[in-house]
Amino acid sequence: MDTEQDWISTPLTADLVRGALELERTEHGLLPHRLPARARAQCADGQLAMAESQPSGVRLVFRTRATAVELDTLPTKRVYVGVPPRPDGVYDLVVDGRTVDQGVVSGGNVMTIDMATGSAETRPGPVGTLRFTGLSDRLKDVEVWLPHDETTELVALRTDAPVEPAPAPDRKVWLHHGSSISHGSNAASPTGTWPAVAAALGGVELVNLSLGGGALLDAFTARAIRDTPADLISVKLGINLVNADLMRLRAFTPAVHGFLDTIREGHPGTPLLVVSPIHCPIHEETPGPCMPDLDALGSGQLRFAAMGDPAERASGKLTLGVIREELSRIVRQRAADDPELFYLDGRELYGEADFAELPLPDELHPDAATQRRIGERFAESAFTDGGPFTP
Template sequence: MSAGAASGFRCDLGAGPVEIRGAVAVDRVDPGWLPRRMGAYSRSQIPDDFMRQAVAECAGIRLVFRTEARELELDVRASRMVVGESLPMPVSWYDLTVGAALVARSPSVAGTRVVFSFDAPSTYAVPGPASTVRFEGLPAGSKDVQIWLPYTDEVVLSAMRADAPVSPPAPGETLRWLHHGSSISHGYRAESTTGTWPVVAALRAGLELTNLAYSGSAMLDQLAARTIRDTPTDMISLKIGINIVNGDVMRLRAFRTAVHGFLDTIRDGHPGIPLVVVSPVFCGPVEDRAGPTVQDRSRPYEWSIAGGTAEDLQQGKLSLGVIRTELEEIVAARRATDAALFYESGLELYGAQDARDLPLPDNLHPDPNAQRLIGERFADRVLARLNPHATVTN
């Protein structure tokens, strides 16, 4: 890279003109600014280390500004969860979009590793160095830019430099969409943040996304419901079910009232706006069998299977089929007094035929192509319906 960005215009990321979007809060830390996807009070109630790290990751968080710059540098201090202290760190991707188009990507490796394993008794961090993410060869002329942070990493933003002045993004009337879900919505197995299905859908529909999907942790927790309740937005979608079956954390009796309570809390802060309840996408192992999902130890790679049986459903355990039926009935009953509440079957986003065409590589999570398919379908089937002014971009 030339000396343009390095010696050019430096931006204070905490005081504008760059906007940090997709976060519910931005905390001042040393040495910079830390975007958050959950408020401090709810974070204090997170029940385990895995959820704590999932909440910290930057799914859907981006920097937004206007500039004529052709070169940009972003100083970050990033952390990423890994299963071992000595394993090579995977690459994290920073994506840059102009409008709905991905125009640049920059690889980086998080300096700090958060060592976590479901088989290990404790979680600990191994501190590492900061890094600089660089973009060059950007389109000429004035443009609104979004830099999407890696959905895999917690990122402290230290500084940004450009080879031309930076100003606030052009004002607009874009509607805000908030989504909550599991690792599938968080983006697990997507190549980068702009390949996660909520970002695909938001860019396609022209909406401002706040992605409050927490990998492994979409379990109707009130701490998540409060965060959604307190976050300004114009429309909401909730993808409910797979993590509840994954963890075998509820029986049918508790699930019914938990769904009602979750929706009640959200409606306390967002009465009357469009709210879509989305049932699980297809997942063969637990379509008609109870959870939990467990790893098939006979295979040398990740492969999820059902830990329960079809007979367990008679005892009130949950399968995805049971959850779809219950969610549809709950939404239908509540619509008598809540006309802005809707139901969408996850099978319309990724169904049994899709699983044959685009198989789940670990029998649980969609691959990058399936992530994009889900996002495109959600934009066309759901977001375009909720936002009649949206212009869907192919």
């Protein structure tokens, strides 16, 4: 592999990409999206645009005898004012279902975010190259999982042997929607997000439509779920509605019904699991909004605090406790006519005892070890005998 002519270039096409709902052709290559263009056109929120373009669960998948793989990408990295730099996004190399290597891409665009003011500015940067070598020359299925929290444009794919699309997997497709926790915040790598961990343990094909800060019962998200083929569906709802202080209980209940109604239009008999929030002390009994702790920011730490007043629950403000109770009631009510609708209390995935052992580092998001624990517990609850996702 000493000369340029040793490489075979393979066009980046949709049949090599899994986990994205849409691919946008850019001046550099392909940008995976996890919401379709119609949905993106209905909301100008910068946080949503950033989250849906971060390819959580998106991977290149192909069959090859190549011993070396190169992938050129243009990442967009985030820098928070006053906070130590974030590590580069991690790419996981999975061969025949086993993670065998990891890498990062340097360079790229840089988005500087000021948490105190909410402003963001992007500075353009160069394309970088990811390289994996030393692979076996046997025929194998190769997956390159893209960084779950780093917007990534796919520019070029090169190998030292021909590439072909991998056959369609002979397993069920699980579509999951949730907040930044399900998006994978603080996971060590893309296969370490809790949905990826659960999907691997459950033997299913993952489509992760979780959106950091964007699990807000938006109608366009429900339509995206409705229109996406899936054999199993779960929606994890609550934390973003509290920390955004977006609605009161009067609006929440019909919004949940409408969200589930829309999903059922496209998936009338698909197992559908509603998951309530995991344990999060700052919002258990205290409403939002949730804001960065400016004192912590001043000392170089990113932490969050609940700014609401517990007394405001009387006027319909939402807390995690209120949301769990109402989601449980809604599912019980609907399940009388919908036997494939199920409920899971998020505290079974991460509860008060877990917080004592593995606290949330920023008061809001699980760390890498907790992501794995949540994934293992979800798999045990949903995919084992008697779970809602078993035949």
